[in-house]
Amino acid sequence: MTTRRDCSALDRSDVLAQARDRFVLPPGIVYLDGNSLGALPVSVPERVRDVVERQWGTDLIRSWNTNGWWDLPRRVGDRIAPLVGAAPSEVIVCDSISVNLFKLLTAALRLRPDRRVILTEAGDFPTDGYVAASVASLHGAEVRAVGHDDLSDAIDGSVAVVAASHVSYRTGAMHDLAAVTARARGAGALVLWDLAHSAGVVPVDLGAAGADLAVGCGYKYLNGGPGAPAFLFVAGSLHEAFDQPLTGWHGHARPFAMEPAYEPAPGVSRAATGTPPVLSMAALDAALDAFDGIPLEAVRAKSVALTDLFARLVDERVPGCAVVSPRDARRRGSQVCLSHPEAYAIVQALIARGVIGDFREPSILRFGFAPLYVRFVDVWDAVDHLVAVLEGDEWRRPEHRTRAAVT
Ligand SMILES: *Cc1c(COP(=O)(O)O)cnc(C)c1O
Secondary structure (H helix, E strand, C coil): CCCHHHHHHHHHCCCCHHHHHHEECCCCCEECCCCCCCCEECHHHHHHHHHHHHHHHHHHHHHHHHCCCCCHHHHHHHHHHHHHCCCHHHEEECCCHHHHHHHHHHHHHHHCCCCCEEEEECCCCHHHHHHHHHHHHHHCCEEEEECHHHCHHHCCCCEEEEEEECECCCCCEECCHHHHHHHHHHCCCEEEEECCCCCCCCCCCHHHHCCCEEEECCCCCCCCCCCCCCEEEECHHHCCCCCCCCCCHHHECCHHHCCCCCCECCHHHHHCCCCCCHHHHHHHHHHHHHHCCCCHHHHHHHHHHHHHHHHHHHHHHCCCCEECCCCCHHHECCEEEEECCCHHHHHHHHHHCCEECEEECCCEEEEECCCCCCCHHHHHHHHHHHHHHHHCCHHHCHHHCCCCCCC
């Protein structure tokens, strides 16, 4: 049996242990929800204060030039690029994932005018499916949704674009990004990866895989804060032909020429639409400091160790909960999901004890492990609290059974 002392020993030999000091974490909290809202990096508050008080308050509109607001979407994109195996000129920060999916899926159909199918995964994050359905109906195309394990085999000559999450938000199951991409390319289809649950925690190499398009999240493992803008990736080889539908002035070749006709900017800038949320983008920029000097391979190694440990402790100590994430770490992102009929109330009881995970329909307890700030003792403590919640029937209390707006 693993003990808490064993977990402390793992923390002492953890090469990423110091990275925790780059985050503001409230005392007494075990935070296992960095896959929904990353913790606050210490570099962020000062940066946001400077942008508000000095740049906005004093420099006013001059800041677009003098404080680099204009280039922020590209500059922050350049910093995200190495985390996902992209060239700097292939990533831009803008809008939300939902809006970026609309732009990229439409562009994908325009790049494959002779094909009518958007291939997606059933059970993927709902917004991805909603947007795919809307794009399909606008273009007389069709959404074909298949199971996680059937995605690769379902790629055929009718598919214009394969649009799937690299890591499933619900189960943590991870696709072999290179293999699916290779299969799609072989069939003449484009691939659009949603990296919401992998960017910043799983090494992703879009370039080596030959991926075409991708979107990702600013507020999950990149820790950009609530409402942080998303990012998108367009492979350099597609820039010239890339034609997206939300043709706003920030994607224009000469925004300040104020020309009546739209002409797309060269490069990934043509994927931009309107004025960026400068405060949020500055927060995301500062948040990326937390990754400075940290190899993603080390992040991944610790992620695998944390998730393996959690699954093993649940097996040993919590027989009433089934691990529903893949057991094989090579097929799993940085989360472990458990299943229990009273999942919602159990998650609330855990939160009351200071262990923050979340609930996903219909019966999933979801725990995300952000290796930059989660310790091995946190894993032990989380399981210890889970044991106490179940043994003491704490989840039966009425206050834990009332659904809040955000689960
Ligand atoms: C978090 C997440 C989103 C969020 O989309 P927004 O439009 O940015 O709110 C979308 N897709 C997946 C797979 C996610 O995990």
